[in-house]
Amino acid sequence: MKRNIVFLSNPISGGAKKDNALKQIEETCKQQAIQFEILPTVASGNYDFLRTKIHDEKVTDIVIIGGDGSVNQVVQSLHQEKVKFGIIPFGSGNGFALAAGIPKNITRAINIILEGNASVVDAFMVNDQFSCMLSGVGFDAKVAHDFATKSSRGLITYTQQSIINFFKAHPYQFEVAVDGFSFFTEAFFISVANANQFGNNVTIAPKASLNDGMLDVVIVQKMNKAKLPFAILKQLRGNNKMQQLVEDMSKKNILYFQTNKITINNIKHAPLHIDGEPKETAEKITFEVIRDCFELLQPSTN
Numbered sequence: 001m002k003r004n005i006v007f008l009s010n011p012i013s014g015g016a017k018k019d020n021a022l023k024q025i026e027e028t029c030k031q032q033a034i035q036f037e038i039l040p041t042v043a044s045g046n047y048d049f050l051r052t053k054i055h056d057e058k059v060t061d062i063v064i065i066g067g068d069g070s071v072n073q074v075v076q077s078l079h080q081e082k083v084k085f086g087i088i089p090f091g092s093g094n095g096f097a098l099a100a101g102i103p104k105n106i107t108r109a110i111n112i113i114l115e116g117n118a119s120v121v122d123a124f125m126v127n128d129q130f131s132c133m134l135s136g137v138g139f140d141a142k143v144a145h146d147f148a149t150k151s152s153r154g155l156i157t158y159t160q161q162s163i164i165n166f167f168k169a170h171p172y173q174f175e176v177a178v179d180g181f182s183f184f185t186e187a188f189f190i191s192v193a194n195a196n197q198f199g200n201n202v203t204i205a206p207k208a209s210l211n212d213g214m215l216d217v218v219i220v221q222k223m224n225k226a227k228l229p230f231a232i233l234k235q236l237r238g239n240n241k242m243q244q245l246v247e248d249m250s251k252k253n254i255l256y257f258q259t260n261k262i263t264i265n266n267i268k269h270a271p272l273h274i275d276g277e278p279k280e281t282a283e284k285i286t287f288e289v290i291r292d293c294f295e296l297l298q299p300s301t302n
């Protein structure tokens with residue numbers, strides 16, 4: 001089928017100017033005689049208005065030029081359409097793109113789009129909201145909330161917010177129900193991951209795969225704060241099995257397991273983030289995988 005690509009460019013993501021990248025996209029598509037259009041993303045995150053265009057103009061691919069928040073909003077709105085999704089990473093973290101092996105190098109990212117290799121990936125629901133990368137409650141959500149209030153974006157601002165929050169961090173109380181049993185934990189944060197990272201290749205769920213039908217759950221339990229960075233570093237090599245979970249709870253600071261559904265009773269109303277975007281928190285939060293949710297343009301080796 002003849003390709004017709006709509007690029008959606010986020011004017012504010014990441015902080016870096018996109019003029020050169022947009023010019024390069026334009027030139028490359030023209031050279032290869034590929035029909036295309038570049039539109040801005042919308043702050044509301046609702047892309048229903050593109051449905052008619054997709055049908056009328058036989059759009060084959062939607063490519064997001066932005067970060068994880070943009071990927072979440074575009075895919076959430078349009079994943080029921082028969083289109084392939086692509087990403088030119090231009091966010092602060094780009095966790096989803098990097099997990100899929102899509103590089104930040106513009107030329108290479110454009111080539112992946114134009115090669116047209118796509119495979120299905122999972123996503124998940126957080127109560128009634130869509131997530132494709134990594135969501136969670138607690139400390140990392142607090143960072144996402146504070147980051148959202150800053151006028152400048154980008155990795156430096158994100159790192160500043162993480163450090164400030166680290167010194168203020170305190171554990172929250174959660175009751176976790178998974179695979180037929182439940183347990184209580186005091187934890188700094190609980191992350192639920194489809195992608196294997198927070199972004200910028202910071203990996204906390206090393207085994208997470210975008211197409212295994214599983215969510216990787218990481219619970220960073222209460223511990224002496226001096227131990228926290230070392231425990232997280234250890235987690236990078238972690239390999240805990242589900243059956244060890246109950247035993248691990250009392251002995252280990254970080255629990256790591258896979259499941260396709262988990263419900264968290266968020267007793268202290270810890271803040272919530274979905275794909276790095278701050279969201280209103282809830283008392284009961286259920287995370288459930290959506291198997292084979294959408295087609296993603298990826299490097300052919302993935």
Ligand SMILES: Nc1ncnc2c1ncn2[C@@H]1O[C@H](COP(=O)(O)OP(=O)(O)OP(=O)(O)O)[C@@H](O)[C@H]1O
Pocket residue numbers: 010011012013014015040041042043044045066067068069070071073090091092093094095153154199275276277
């Ligand atoms: N046209 C627009 N004007 C203003 N804001 C927009 C517009 N389009 C999208 N947004 C908002 O931009 C925000 C940030 O987008 P995105 O997540 O892509 O970048 P980022 O946060 O810098 O990167 P990352 O999520 O990878 O860390 C989203 O909350 C989105 O709603």
